[in-house]
Amino acid sequence: METSVLDFKDLRTAEIEKLKPKERILKTAYALFNKFGFNVIGIDRIIAESGVSKRSFYQYFPSKTDLMAACLDFREALRFKDLEKRVSLLDGNPKAEILAIFDSLYEWFSEEDFNGCAFNRGMNEFNYTDSKPLRDKVDQHFIQWAAFIKSRLDKLTTAEKSEILVAQLLSLITGAPIIAMISGNREVALFDKKIAEDLLATI
């Protein structure tokens, strides 16, 4: 445990330390949740690593749940901002816009602190009985993904075919991070992009 704490501290020092308290807490918490999990990381650890007092922490985030929700929002915004940036560089071709997802995944898998998807993590750590609001947020993320893809497919094919393609593409998109993490091979994103190309070539 010692070495990884130090690893993490190095990471933190580099860019997080100079931020304002609220953002410093958020990014420290995000990094810790990402590396160790939402449930096993306690408030005290986040406070210690982000270098704020407990009182300040609770002033910015009234509960741990609020903080976890903020981390999910932070992650979702990053993902879709990156995606929209890529889309804006294209010429409005729906197929290319869908394929851009896999380029975004490839870049994500290449990040040094890549450790799987926060929403997949949340799907497993939050349940509908103990943590309904967080779980709803997780579901909403997948609905966002489906909507991004479906809005493009609807320009190209029927609703029936579109529904199947959405499920197939989402399987690839959610499976890829897991296999990238287990295998340590970020190329998985490109292998799966090839499948997506073939799928889209049929319509």
Place this chain on the structure above:
Amino acid sequence: METSVLDFKDLRTAEIEKLKPKERILKTAYALFNKFGFNVIGIDRIIAESGVSKRSFYQYFPSKTDLMAACLDFREALRFKDLEKRVSLLDGNPKAEILAIFDSLYEWFSEEDFNGCAFNRGMNEFNYTDSKPLRDKVDQHFIQWAAFIKSRLDKLTTAEKSEILVAQLLSLITGAPIIAMISGNREVALFDKKIAEDLLATI
């Protein structure tokens, strides 16, 4: 929380109640971990639901970690037993044996208590610093999957092509349970089987 506890109790009464203590603990724990998560379910809950005393519990499982490991072993054995049964009904065709995976998934998604993959859950709940033995077991499960597929592909194509296909098929196999759970549509297994058929048709 009340209603789902009752849901679960109904499930337990049906088949678990008449088992011997050790198996009753194991299956009760498996069901609870599956529904709510490994970390949020405490020993006391498992003891209460399985109807044994704390002393008996610790006689059979010296620690919660031992119990979680036993649950993972239990799950892995079920999965690969089902797979081997399907393989034994085929004529030794490697492609058909790989495709049988998706039929196994389809049946799994159809189970009433289906709630995602225990190993995907474990990948997110266990980390290498706090829970190394459990995390290793999770990794081993994916290695098993890869070995099952690779041993079949090696009869059909080169090592290079095989490596890519393994990653692609594993993406589908790990992504499918997540999308099946989120969408509530077990057909995802069959949609992804179609992709696998197309992939295998190219070699």
Place this chain on the structure above:
DNA sequence: TAAAAAGTAGACAAATCTGTTTACTTTTTT
């Protein structure tokens, strides 16, 4: 410069979690 806001440090309460132990009862085996 003086008041207000925001911060630190850390004790503390209350709940919860894993695991141990004691005292007693039931079941199984010989």
Place this chain on the structure above:
DNA sequence: AAAAAAGTAAACAGATTTGTCTACTTTTTA
């Protein structure tokens, strides 16, 4: 039938967790 094994019930220790609160210090603002 008696001894041994296995079980129940529940108190308890010790650690940990979230969140509150007090006393004091620094920073910002008017």
